[in-house]
Amino acid sequence: MPEDTGRPHVQSEPPPPIRGTGHTYASVTDKISAITLSRRTPRGWLIGFGVAFLVVMVLLLAITYLLAVGVGIWGINMPVAWGFAIVNFVWWIGIGHAGTLISAILLLMRQQWRTSINRFAEAMTLFAVACAGLFPVLHLGRPWFFYWLIPYPNTMDIWPQFRSPLVWDFFAVSTYGTVSLLFWYIGLIPDFATLRDRSQSPMGRVIYGMLAMGWRGAARHWHRYEIAYLLLAGLATPLVVSVHSIVSFDFAVALLPGWHSTIFPPYFVAGAIFSGFAMVLTIAIPVRAIYHLEEFITMQHLRNMALIILTTGLIVGYGYLMEAFTALYSGNDYEIFTLYNRLFGPYAPLYWLMLGCNVLAPQVLWFRRARGSVPLLFVIALIVNVGMWLERFTIVVTSLHRDFLPSSWGMYYPTVWDWATFVGTIGLFVALLFLFLRFLPMISIFEMRELVAETASGEGT
């Protein structure tokens, strides 16, 4: 990259993706906003959203039945009282983490390739947190009292237990949801202004105008805006690490063999990034094909994400190894038995499948040709999504179903309502994504213009 030498800040590999495509401020603006502003809704969108919407109806049915009858409709009982609800909660919240990572950490590290994927990765975060948040609330037994988690002066004259990881969890997840929403919205304000100014329909002008809050791109506003955005990124970075650490405290603070381990926080955070990037790839690959965004979401993006999946996958593999080592090295009968039970017990096939999905499958990405193959990346992303779900299932269920006292051992089998709730949240996630793709700019328009400007000045035009 010899043309990079004259640039003000050192830009290491990879180069800005927009380079050499001949795009201008106007053309990037028009191309991205046209997806949102076009009056015709594509047939494929209607079908996709329709299917997702039907699955949301399944979710509503499952929730309604749950509220009417109680958590007994799920497969949970003693000793496995957590089951799918917590498995899915951890899975979804982990998926969200990649969005924050892309938008905050890569921003602080000046990784410009993040620009064309950060917006929808942030949207993915938001929707994943929405799905995640449902599960602990539904699992409460009496979900309509969930607000008891909020410390407010009440007639019962009691407070939440601030020493409990479950209350930490509530604070962590609600803070995470709020900060993700703020981050997403603040990034959208200049783009709302673009849509307001380009919308042909009076309705669009009014709605986007209200959302833009009167943004007009004044230099003083931009100055404060950039500071606010950078500070928010700086705040979101430790936040994203803390959220999954606190989620892991739900397990690590308990005394159960297999859970009571100091490796949990870092291992959970790595797993979260791992599964999150897999989900970003799962979404990005079809979206770029359907909307013809190959110029913006380039092979370079996919390759970089593949490398992050490979790296975090190795960390996750190290986590599995250390878990086994700690159990063996502890000399504690219960810890050793939990390990043995994971490897050879009734749920052993799931454990081995998990190892295959999370440790073995990503090793393909060592090969440059594998990283350059879009279908293969898509398949690996799906495998990792499944593998990370299996990991959470293994952690939750195998530790619970056989703990200290053999007389209280039991098995856990999910019921049809467990599955309906889980599949329902996938439907909710997909339906929200469809709405997002149709009504909001899926790529940050003003940051793409900035990229065009930087690329142009770098090439000395």
Add this chain to the structure above:
Amino acid sequence: MQSLPTPPNLSLYGLVAEFATSEALLEATHCARRAGYRYLEAYTPFPVEGLAEALDFHRTSLPLVVLLGGIIGGLGAYFFQYWVNVVHYPLNVGGRPLHSWPAFIPVTFEMTILIAALAAVLGMLALNGLPMPYHPLFNVPRFALATRDRFFLCIEARDPKFDRTETRRFLESVAAYEVFEVEP
């Protein structure tokens, strides 16, 4: 005669000039500062480096607002937990200390981040004077391109040096694409 200071200005918010590139806008802004104009604002489709400095806008209190938000959030959350567990509802569980500070850290941390983030966003909007449903510049049809590919420099009528014809001539002299009058 003294009671009527430059009446034509009252019917005008200012003059806005359109530029095709950020470099031209930056150059024009420097020229306008040198020419003695003080009530200036530049409008761009993306943040342009050096433009705020060219407008003599260096310091913003936003970082301080965020810092204060974080401090208030953190101290507030910690001492609230202290008050709940030690003062208002002390509960002796197996003789463990009431002021068990390590267990208070997660909530303290989360609230620090939450209040600081809220301060960053709300502070940015408040300092920028947003939301602002009406602004005179929206009366200029070409100004819609400020969110697409055009760069604008506005010299406001309240500037002591502002003069309808003189300022227009000045803006045209700094290679403006076109100059528009902005109705208030």
